[in-house]
Amino acid sequence: MYETILVVHSYLAYIVLIVLFLAVANAIMGWVGDKMFTMEKDLRLSLFALIFAHIQLLVGLLIYFISPNGLQAVQALGMGGLNSASRLLAVEHPFINIIAIVLITIGWSRHKKFMEGQKKFKSITIFYGLGLILILSRIPWAQWI
Ligand code: HEM
Incomplete structure (x- = not known):
């Protein structure tokens, strides 16, 4: 169960990052180019990014409670007992x-x-852009498959 959820979380991360990046790039081009906001492209792309981010949030919350590297690590070691690698994953x-x-x-x-x-x-540019920067700043790159 844990391994399956971890694989889902890992692969979903690629989709979330790609769709978020496309939504931000598209919003920057629309903003700078003073374009019309269309339902077919602009709304759909922003909505897809929102939906995938929310699905990842749910999967992340689930993994947080079942992973040995999530809540269990905090409970076992205490906040002060976590090293930088385990603090990245658990907190x-x-x-x-x-x-x-x-x-x-x-x-x-x-x-x-x-x-x-x-x-x-x-x-979209400002809020999705900030969100993307925050996500990228705390990806556990070293252990990501
Ligand atoms: C867009 C948001 C997110 C992205 C892109 C993301 C991405 C990732 C990636 C790439 C990993 C490493 C997976 C691996 O080792 O193969 C990971 C691990 C993890 N994520 Fe997320 N994550 C997101 C949100 C969340 C949230 C909201 C939570 C919890 C509330 C969460 C909890 C965890 C935990 C606990 C691990 C460590 C799992 C383990 O090693 O056992 N993630 N995440």
Whole structure:
């Protein structure tokens, strides 16, 4: 069960990062180029990024409770007993990623309030962009397959 969820979390991470990157790049081009915000491309891409980020959040929460490197590590060693590698997995990665996904969700909600394409693209650029930077800053690169 744990191994299966870890594999799902690992592979889903590729999809989340690719779709988020595409959504941010698309929003920057729309914002800078003062383009119209279309339902077919722009809305769909931003929505896909939101949905995949939320699925990853759920899988991440699940793995946090069943992994020996998640909550169990904190319970066994205590906050002070974690070294930098185990702190990354058990504390920094989950905490920062939850903040990142909250930012992405705020960006999505804000974009809906605006009528002008420029403001919609700006909201997606800033909030999804910040979310992506936070996620990238706390990926456990060394152990990722
Ligand atoms: C977009 C968000 C996220 C991305 C891109 C992401 C990505 C990853 C990656 C690449 C790994 C390494 C997997 C491997 O070793 O093969 C990992 C591990 C882990 N993630 Fe996430 N993650 C995200 C969100 C979360 C969240 C929200 C939580 C918990 C609340 C979480 C909890 C964990 C835990 C506990 C591990 C360590 C699992 C283990 O080694 O046993 N992740 N994550």
